[in-house]
Amino acid sequence: MFFQDMISRLKSFWAQQQCVILPSFDLPVGAGTLAPPTALRCLTSTPWSACYVQGCRRPNDGRYGHNPNRLSHYYQMQVVIQPSPLNAQLLFEQSLASLDINMHTNELRFLEDDWENPSIGAAGLGWEIWLNGSEIAQCTFFQQIASVSSELVTLEFTYGLERLAMFLQGVSSIFDIKWNDTYTYGDIFQDQEQDLSRYSFDAANISFLQSSFQGHIKEAEDLLKQGVLIPAYEQCLFASHTFNLLHARGVLSVAERESIIASIRTLTRTIAQAYIKRSQS
Amino acid sequence: MTQTATIIIEHGLLSERFQRTLAEHIPTHLKRLLAKNSLEFGQISVFTTPHNLVIRITQCPTEIIIKQKKLKGPSVKEGEEALNEFIKTTNCSRDSLIQKDLPHGSFWFADQKESAQSTWPILADALVNTIVTVPFHKRMHWIPNNPFTWARPILSYTALWGQVHQTLALPKAIPYDKSVSGNHITHPTRTEITRKDIEEHYEQQGVILSSTKRLEFLEKQISKILIKEQLTVPSHAKHLLEKHAFNTQKPYMVLSPIHCDFRKVDTHILQHIITEKVHGIPLIHHKTEQLTHFAVITNYPLSPSLEHNIIAGFTGVLNAALNDGLFFMDKDTEKPLEEYSAHLKKKIMHIDLGSVWDHVDRLKACVESGYTLGERTQSLTEALSLMKCDMETQMVHEYAALQGYIGHLYAIKQKHSFEVCEAIKEHLLPLGPHSPTPSSRLGAACALLDKIGMLTSSVSVGRTPTSSKDPFGLRRLALGIIRILDKHDIHISLHRIAETYIDLLGFTKKKDDILRFLHTFLQSRLAQFAKPYYPHTIIEASLHHPSFADLDIMRSLTLIRTLAQHPQTPSIIQAYKRAHNMQCKNAPSAHFSPKNPADIAFEQSLDSHKESDDLSAKIDAIALVADHIETFCNSTLIESANPEERAWRKHMLYKSCVLLEKTASFSYCT
Numbered sequence A: 001m002f003f004q005d006m007i008s009r010l011k012s013f014w015a016q017q018q019c020v021i022l023p024s025f026d027l028p029v030g031a032g033t034l035a036p037p038t039a040l041r042c043l044t045s046t047p048w049s050a051c052y053v054q055g056c057r058r059p060n061d062g063r064y065g066h067n068p069n070r071l072s073h074y075y076q077m078q079v080v081i082q083p084s085p086l087n088a089q090l091l092f093e094q095s096l097a098s099l100d101i102n103m104h105t106n107e108l109r110f111l112e113d114d115w116e117n118p119s120i121g122a123a124g125l126g127w128e129i130w131l132n133g134s135e136i137a138q139c140t141f142f143q144q145i146a147s148v149s150s151e152l153v154t155l156e157f158t159y160g161l162e163r164l165a166m167f168l169q170g171v172s173s174i175f176d177i178k179w180n181d182t183y184t185y186g187d188i189f190q191d192q193e194q195d196l197s198r199y200s201f202d203a204a205n206i207s208f209l210q211s212s213f214q215g216h217i218k219e220a221e222d223l224l225k226q227g228v229l230i231p232a233y234e235q236c237l238f239a240s241h242t243f244n245l246l247h248a249r250g251v252l253s254v255a256e257r258e259s260i261i262a263s264i265r266t267l268t269r270t271i272a273q274a275y276i277k278r279s280q281s
Numbered sequence B: 001m002t003q004t005a006t007i008i009i010e011h012g013l014l015s016e017r018f019q020r021t022l023a024e025h026i027p028t029h030l031k032r033l034l035a036k037n038s039l040e041f042g043q044i045s046v047f048t049t050p051h052n053l054v055i056r057i058t059q060c061p062t063e064i065i066i067k068q069k070k071l072k073g074p075s076v077k078e079g080e081e082a083l084n085e086f087i088k089t090t091n092c093s094r095d096s097l098i099q100k101d102l103p104h105g106s107f108w109f110a111d112q113k114e115s116a117q118s119t120w121p122i123l124a125d126a127l128v129n130t131i132v133t134v135p136f137h138k139r140m141h142w143i144p145n146n147p148f149t150w151a152r153p154i155l156s157y158t159a160l161w162g163q164v165h166q167t168l169a170l171p172k173a174i175p176y177d178k179s180v181s182g183n184h185i186t187h188p189t190r191t192e193i194t195r196k197d198i199e200e201h202y203e204q205q206g207v208i209l210s211s212t213k214r215l216e217f218l219e220k221q222i223s224k225i226l227i228k229e230q231l232t233v234p235s236h237a238k239h240l241l242e243k244h245a246f247n248t249q250k251p252y253m254v255l256s257p258i259h260c261d262f263r264k265v266d267t268h269i270l271q272h273i274i275t276e277k278v279h280g281i282p283l284i285h286h287k288t289e290q291l292t293h294f295a296v297i298t299n300y301p302l303s304p305s306l307e308h309n310i311i312a313g314f315t316g317v318l319n320a321a322l323n324d325g326l327f328f329m330d331k332d333t334e335k336p337l338e339e340y341s342a343h344l345k346k347k348i349m350h351i352d353l354g355s356v357w358d359h360v361d362r363l364k365a366c367v368e369s370g371y372t373l374g375e376r377t378q379s380l381t382e383a384l385s386l387m388k389c390d391m392e393t394q395m396v397h398e399y400a401a402l403q404g405y406i407g408h409l410y411a412i413k414q415k416h417s418f419e420v421c422e423a424i425k426e427h428l429l430p431l432g433p434h435s436p437t438p439s440s441r442l443g444a445a446c447a448l449l450d451k452i453g454m455l456t457s458s459v460s461v462g463r464t465p466t467s468s469k470d471p472f473g474l475r476r477l478a479l480g481i482i483r484i485l486d487k488h489d490i491h492i493s494l495h496r497i498a499e500t501y502i503d504l505l506g507f508t509k510k511k512d513d514i515l516r517f518l519h520t521f522l523q524s525r526l527a528q529f530a531k532p533y534y535p536h537t538i539i540e541a542s543l544h545h546p547s548f549a550d551l552d553i554m555r556s557l558t559l560i561r562t563l564a565q566h567p568q569t570p571s572i573i574q575a576y577k578r579a580h581n582m583q584c585k586n587a588p589s590a591h592f593s594p595k596n597p598a599d600i601a602f603e604q605s606l607d608s609h610k611e612s613d614d615l616s617a618k619i620d621a622i623a624l625v626a627d628h629i630e631t632f633c634n635s636t637l638i639e640s641a642n643p644e645e646r647a648w649r650k651h652m653l654y655k656s657c658v659l660l661e662k663t664a665s666f667s668y669c670t
Helices: A003-016 A088-097 A161-169 A185-203 A206-225 A229-248 A254-280 B016-036 B080-090 B120-132 B195-204 B211-229 B239-246 B267-277 B304-332 B337-346 B356-368 B377-387 B394-398 B405-413 B418-426 B441-460 B474-488 B494-505 B508-530 B536-543 B546-550 B553-565 B569-581 B597-607 B615-635 B643-661
Strands: A020-022 A048-057 A073-082 A108-112 A115-117 A122-131 A134-145 A148-160 B002-011 B044-048 B052-061 B063-066 B069-075 B098-102 B105-112 B115-118 B154-161 B164-166 B252-257 B281-285 B291-298 B348-350
Touching (some): A003 A020, A003 A048, A003 A073, A003 A161, A073 A185, A134 A161, A134 B304, A148 A161, A148 A254, A206 A254, B002 B120, B016 B044, B016 B052, B016 B120, B052 B120, B069 B080, B080 B105, B115 B120, B211 B239, B252 B304, B267 B281, B267 B291, B267 B304, B267 B405, B304 B394, B337 B356, B348 B356, B356 B377, B356 B494, B441 B474, B441 B494, B441 B508, B474 B508, B474 B553, B494 B546, B508 B536, B508 B546, B508 B553, B546 B553, B553 B615, B569 B615, B569 B643, B597 B615, B597 B643, B615 B643
Antiparallel strands (some): A048 A073, A108 A122, A115 A122, B002 B052, B002 B154, B063 B115, B069 B105, B098 B105, B154 B164, B252 B291
16 A cells, blocks of 8 residues: 555545544644644644644654664654544554554554653653554543643544554565655655755754744744734744754753753743633633 | 452553552452441452453342441431431431430430341442542543543443342443443353353453463463473563563463574663563573574464564564664764763753763762772773763663663773773662662772762752652662672761762862761661661661761671671660669769679679670670679669669669660660
């Protein structure tokens, strides 16, 4: 099954489960959870189901396109259902069945891995989902967001699309994944991966990143004061990505790292709490 | 007549840790609640699998007899409404009510007659209360505004009282429904459902109910395969079998070979990656002692295609992890280990403590000040300089638990001396209360200095533990220090090393406070360490002795051991207590010339007491003093009519107590 067909099938499966199929969020994020359709919508007490493919950027994971299993830019498929249904595990198994994965000849296991994202004060009960030993997805039941207990427990599935495709196509390198019958993943993204690694580790201008980080934080604070919450949150995401780049460049000491994380966390929490207040009113 | 209550609950996933919590919490909590209701029962048993929880309470009486008693009702002044409410709640008749005058007014009283109440409602309440209050480590909730805090969905339940289905007030859980539920457990002739019935019911569904039996089932399979393949499970990996037994409904084992390209990878690293990345069990070949295979435990009955896919999948993941490992090691060894020390300047311990590099620098300064712990200064300084360098390697970034081991491997590659490499490997030991301590002397010296430095610096910046929390692991550090000193019999003043370290930190002003805290803290840790093996009184007597001020842990520990093992110790303590009871404490010296032969003999015996450096000889000597105290007290009336004589005798006893206290603070035994 080609990469693009796999995505289509999963989207179609979740559309049948009444999920809104959304386009990708258009700003750099480290995980699909941070995109507003999950991070902000789950703060409200309104029922909500959505599915979207999210490009994720983790500069520190870059390997100049040399490592067959690691990328600094990759794709996740994010599914959120609020409130969580009781048959979550069954739904996940059915989604794999929609990809023609035979559960009698393959082993699926759930390993407890409680999730925590201190930068937005979020925590959840969760499992890693392994298919024949490879972690293909994560399942989380959100318990707390913005340091506030979730009124409706939200179910989140995050598929690692490349891992799943490697399993389906039986290839041992991400770059060998067949996107369609003409192109491989490597044809489309290997150059990009090399360039992104060069940028993250060697070329990024440190003073530009530092001032840009301060700029994003300042902008987020100003926007928060004016009550323009979603753009304020977007500025936090920019700041978070800039911090990840600075970290990859190796210019942050442990103490600096901690203080930066704390500043993003405080700001994000304040925005999230204001968002909850607004949604309640 | 008695009956058995059986509750079968189907869940989402229960982890190993949570299954253990359930097995511990449910019987304790239930017992307490049932005892509160004066409900007797036979046995409570709890069985768990990742998807099932079964609770059985055997031999419960079907009815509870409520004994006859007099019930106090409302005050007569309160009127008809209060009286009616009282009649309703106590279920007694109006005719049986009587008025009684008490000092604070007139009240209604009723005689409640002996009656029988069905047990099930009490049991049902206790069961629901127990289930919803199982402690969950993160206190999450599953259903909003609900007493459930353990964040696991309860899908359905079956509650049997004898063989009759009952309902429980479990929020959102689906009660037993014959047409839907799989838990249709019945027996055609018996009225009770036995444990065997339940086990057989689950066995038919491919589930082994008891975790002990799951482990036995797994061990049987493993031993069969291992004998055939001439493989063995390394001793440190055996606990993984138990973990897998908890995490499966019925465990099956798949054997997978390790690709020959990776057999050259260091065995320790290979084992670590197998257990961490694929949760597999490493297997070692009998003859070659090489790690040639690993086992995967699965929850599914094996078919050839499933087995093939599992092997292919897990091997693929393992190979990728090992490829990563080899890549990191190649990158790491492009420069010598020493060069990583510069990176340690960026690793900040605390804003007031500086970096890891500063910490290492302070340890080296301690060595220069003479605290070499009996090791060669050059080797110790070399080991200290290198021991933290691997923190900045890619391999340790990826596999943090290999810190120390990676540094040791890279040091070997650079041909550092064997003892230095071993010291790098062992400097973090012991990692926990049951983890081994460093085996080499140099390793012990590095580990000790590192731990003393960490402990002192944490205390200096106020990172001290509270009664329930110890986020910086200071109790673990202190225990590590004690275990290393004990293992290598190192006699050293921790007080003086800590003092030097505090000076190097520049915290001279609060030095006394820090040292005072360290003193009390180490005293309490040493007491905890000795508690399981030695009497409390002897530990207290030894640790409150002034010699502990120097924090020579080994001296105190040796004192505890010698006192505990010395045959005369009980008589010394007894004599001390006897003298102490005479209220001789701080008795001033008195001008009196004894004439009584017993007085003269006692005085002479105290004067002839000889001090010794050897602890055994010291105890022999005070045992002699103790004998003299006993003889003196048996033969002489201390409370003499002559006040001068009485004061003199008390002073003599005080002197003898002081002699005993030179060895240990026996006042803590009184």
